[in-house]
Amino acid sequence: MEEESVGCGRPTGAVIGESVSKGQKKEQVLETKEGKMAAVRVGGKAPDFEAPAFYKGKFIKIKLSDYLKKWIVLCFYPGDFTFV
Amino acid sequence: MLSVSVDSQFVHKIWNEEELKKMVKGGIPFPMVSDAAGSIGKIYGVYDEGAGVNIRGRFIIDPDGAIQAMEVLTPPVGRKVDETIRQIQAFQHVRATKGAEVCPSGWEPGKPTLKPGPDLVGKVWKVWKP
Numbered sequence: 001m002e003e004e005s006v007g008c009g010r011p012t013g014a015v016i017g018e019s020v021s022k023g024q025k026k027e028q029v030l031e032t033k034e035g036k037m038a039a040v041r042v043g044g045k046a047p048d049f050e051a052p053a054f055y056k057g058k059f060i061k062i063k064l065s066d067y068l069k070k071w072i073v074l075c076f077y078p079g080d081f082t083f084v
Numbered sequence: 085m086l087s088v089s090v091d092s093q094f095v096h097k098i099w100n101e102e103e104l105k106k107m108v109k110g111g112i113p114f115p116m117v118s119d120a121a122g123s124i125g126k127i128y129g130v131y132d133e134g135a136g137v138n139i140r141g142r143f144i145i146d147p148d149g150a151i152q153a154m155e156v157l158t159p160p161v162g163r164k165v166d167e168t169i170r171q172i173q174a175f176q177h178v179r180a181t182k183g184a185e186v187c188p189s190g191w192e193p194g195k196p197t198l199k200p201g202p203d204l205v206g207k208v209w210k211v212w213k214p
């Protein structure tokens with residue numbers, strides 16, 4: 001995992017394990033994806049994303065698809081300093 | 085395990101150092117992801133526009149990248165980690181048997197599984213004793 005000090009989280013526009021098809025700009029795909037939020041369903045592929053993260057004392061960039069072939073628990077919560 | 089909130093990675097660092105290290109020896113052992121504009125939460129359907137935060141959504145993703153389970157709670161109620169682990173164990177068992185065995189309600193490792201098929205129809209009561 002590469003170290004990165006700044007950046008922002010963004011969906012790649014593809015589902016995990018697949019690349020964005022040619023000719024599509026990521027922004028356009030994102031809009032399309034947001035319009036199709038029902039696409040996130042059990043049995044379906046997880047949408048891929050890249051984002052900055054804090055991990056073991058370092059700031060890194062993670063990509064969900066880096067964890068393919070492993071079991072992943074993706075856990076959202078309202079905010080730091082709250083209970084999870 | 086990946087945790088995600090709209091807080092920056094810098095706030096994650098301070099939370100880990102100031103509070104979480106006091107509860108978890110050595111601090112948080114997995115990446116704490118920053119989703120500053122909620123753009124990840126939006127595609128997973130867990131971003132609350134009004135509050136500007138991600139609500140409590142939990143997704144179990146298998147090694148093929150398929151979402152096997154999701155659980156979404158509003159903020160006031162927290163989750164139970166044991167239940168998440170039980171579900172992962174059950175999905176791993178089903179995967180190991182290539183779907184030949186399924187895990188009925190209340191299943192835990194060591195408890196009997198069911199083998200779906202014509203013979204099981206109407207006979208679940210014989211093999212499944214909760």
